[in-house]
Amino acid sequence: MSIDEPLDVPTVDPIERLRERRSAKWRTHPADVLPLTVAETDFNLARPIRAVLDRALDLSDVGYGVAEPxxxxxxxxxxxxxxxxxxxxxxxxxxxxxxxxxxxxxxxxxxxxxxxxxxxxxxxxxxxxxxxxxxxxxxxxxxxxxxxxxxxxxxxxxxxxxxxxxxxxxxxxxxxxxxxxxxxxxxxxxxxxxxxxxxxxxxxxxxxxxxxxxxxxxxxxxxxxxxxxxxxxxxxxxxxxxxxxxxxxxxxxxxxxxxxxxxxxxxxxxxxxxxxxxxxxxxxDGGPWLDLLLADLDARRSQLATLLRDNLPSVNWHPPEATFLAWLDCQALGDPSPQEQFLSHGVALEPGASFGAGGERHVRLNFGTSATILEEALTRMAHAAK
Ligand SMILES: Cc1ncc(COP(=O)(O)O)c(C=O)c1O
Incomplete structure (x- = not known):
C-alpha cells in the first residue's frame, strides 16, 4: 500500500442502502424490520477482495472455478x-x-x-x-x-x-x-x-x-x-x-x-x-482489513454490553470470545418466544430454540453491523420488553 492510499477500513452503509441488498438476510423481513439474524455481517467488502472481483467482472471471467493450488x-x-x-x-x-x-x-x-x-x-x-x-x-x-x-x-x-x-x-x-x-x-x-x-x-x-x-x-x-x-x-x-x-x-x-x-x-x-x-x-491480502474488523467488532461487543445494561438489564449474557453473534438469555422477560416479542417491535433475531436443547427462551443477535443500527435495535428491543 502506498503512503497516500487511504486505509482500507471496514464500513457499514446506511440502512437505506443495506436494504437494497438482495441476500436472504435483507429480503426475509419487511423494510421496517432490522434484520439481526443470519450470520453475515453488514460490512462492505475489503478492498483487495473488491479488486479481484471487479477485475473478474471486467474480464467477464465468470466461468468454472479452479481452487488448486x-x-x-x-x-x-x-x-x-x-x-x-x-x-x-x-x-x-x-x-x-x-x-x-x-x-x-x-x-x-x-x-x-x-x-x-x-x-x-x-x-x-x-x-x-x-x-x-x-x-x-x-x-x-x-x-x-x-x-x-x-x-x-x-x-x-x-x-x-x-x-x-x-x-x-x-x-x-x-x-x-x-x-x-x-x-x-x-x-x-x-x-x-x-x-x-x-x-x-x-x-x-x-x-x-x-x-x-x-x-x-x-x-x-x-x-x-x-x-x-x-x-x-x-x-x-x-x-x-x-x-x-x-x-x-x-x-x-x-x-x-x-x-x-x-x-x-x-x-x-x-x-x-x-x-x-x-x-x-x-x-x-485481507489481514489488515480483518484486524480493523476485529477492533470494530470488539467495540460493538462493548457497545452491546452497555446497551443491554442500560436498556435490558434482565437479559443475561456472556459476551462472546469470538464471532459477531451474541447469545442472549431472555428468560427473565417472561415471554416463551422472545424473538416474537422483539419482532413485533421491528427487530428480527434468531430464535434460541432452533439451536437445540438449552436454547429455549434465548435469542441470537447479530452485532456485525454499524453502531447506529445496533443502538436503534436495542432501543426497539427495550420498548418490546416494557
Ligand atoms: C458454525 C457454522 N458452520 C457452518 C456455517 C455455514 O457455512 P457455509 O455457508 O459455508 O455452508 C455457519 C453459518 O453461519 C456456521 O455458523
Whole structure:
C-alpha cells in the first residue's frame, strides 16, 4: 500500500442502502424490520477482495472455478501467520461451502445407522447434516455455569463417546455461544476421541473472528488430533463472502489425507469461481482489513454490553470470545418466544430454540453491523420488553 492510499477500513452503509441488498438476510423481513439474524455481517467488502472481483467482472471471467493450488497455499500462509499452524497446501481439499463439506466428510467416516455426536445449543443445521448421512443423532450438550458461561461438557462427551459413535461434530469457535475452546479442553476431547475411536470433524468457520482477549487453537495443532480429525475452514464469515461459495477441508496426517482422497472427484467443480478468487484474496491480502474488523467488532461487543445494561438489564449474557453473534438469555422477560416479542417491535433475531436443547427462551443477535443500527435495535428491543 502506498503512503497516500487511504486505509482500507471496514464500513457499514446506511440502512437505506443495506436494504437494497438482495441476500436472504435483507429480503426475509419487511423494510421496517432490522434484520439481526443470519450470520453475515453488514460490512462492505475489503478492498483487495473488491479488486479481484471487479477485475473478474471486467474480464467477464465468470466461468468454472479452479481452487488448486492457490486456495491451499493461501490458507496455509494465513494459518501459519495467524495461528502458527503449519498446513501442507497439498492436504487441503475444496468444497462448495462448509455445510456441503461437513456432509461429504461425514460420509467418509459414518455408515448409515452409526451415530454422530453434537453439542447443543449449536448452529441450527448440525442435526440436519447428521440426518443427511442417515446417522443417528446423539447429544452431549454444552454445560452452563453462571460465572463462566457455556463450555464443552467433557463428562457428557465421555458418556456419549462410550456409546461408540462414528463421529463428533465440533464447532470451534462455537456458534451461537461464542466460546473459543481452550487448548486444555481440546486436548481432553482428543484424548477421549482416541480412547473411543471417534472421528472429529471440526467446523472452524468462525476461526478468523476470534476477538481481542481470546486465542484460537486449531484442533489439528493439538497433539494426537491430526490422526483422528479433519478441520473445515472458510473465509465466508470473516470477510462476508457466504454467497460466493468456497470452503476448505484440511487434513493433517497421512490417514486423513488418504480419507480425503475418497471425496467425490467432482466436488472441486461445485465451488464458486468468485468464491475461490475472493477467498484467496482474503487470506493473502485481507489481514489488515480483518484486524480493523476485529477492533470494530470488539467495540460493538462493548457497545452491546452497555446497551443491554442500560436498556435490558434482565437479559443475561456472556459476551462472546469470538464471532459477531451474541447469545442472549431472555428468560427473565417472561415471554416463551422472545424473538416474537422483539419482532413485533421491528427487530428480527434468531430464535434460541432452533439451536437445540438449552436454547429455549434465548435469542441470537447479530452485532456485525454499524453502531447506529445496533443502538436503534436495542432501543426497539427495550420498548418490546416494557
Ligand atoms: C458454525 C457454522 N458452520 C457452518 C456455517 C455455514 O457455512 P457455509 O455457508 O459455508 O455452508 C455457519 C453459518 O453461519 C456456521 O455458523
Amino acid at each position: 492457490e486456495l491451499g497455499r493461501a490458507l496455509a500462509d494465513f494459518a501459519g501467520r495467524r495461528w502458527d499452524w503449519t498446513i501442507d497446501p497439498g492436504s487441503v481439499a475444496v468444497a462448495t461451502d462448509v455445510s456441503t463439506a461437513v456432509v461429504h466428510v461425514l460420509r467418509l467416516f459414518v455408515r448409515p445407522g452409526d451415530s454422530v455426536v453434537i453439542s447443543p445449543p449449536v448452529y441450527a443445521p448440525f442435526p440436519g447434516w447428521v440426518r443427511e448421512v442417515d446417522a443417528r443423532l446423539v447429544e452431549a450438550p454444552l454445560r452452563y455455569d453462571e460465572a463462566d458461561g457455556w463450555r464443552l461438557d467433557l463428562d457428557a462427551l465421555e458418556a456419549a463417546f462410550a456409546g461408540r459413535p462414528a463421529a463428533y461434530l465440533l464447532c470451534n469457535p462455537h456458534n451461537p455461544v461464542g466460546r473459543v475452546h481452550s487448548p486444555e479442553e481440546l486436548a481432553a476431547l482428543v484424548e477421549l476421541a482416541a480412547r473411543y475411536d471417534v472421528t472429529v470433524v471440526s467446523d472452524e468457520i468462525h476461526a478468523p473472528l476470534v476477538l481481542p482477549g481470546a486465542q484460537f487453537t486449531p484442533l489439528l495443532t493439538v497433539p494426537g488430533a491430526a490422526d483422528l480429525a479433519v478441520s473445515l475452514h472458510s473465509a465466508s464469515k470473516a470477510w462476508n463472502l457466504a454467497g460466493l461459495k468456497c470452503a476448505a477441508i484440511v487434513a493433517g496426517s497421512d490417514r486423513m489425507r488418504a480419507a480425503l482422497d475418497e471425496l467425490p472427484a467432482d466436488l472441486r467443480w461445485r465451488i464458486g469461481h468468485f468464491g475461490v478468487i475472493a477467498t484467496v484474496a482474503a487470506y493473502t
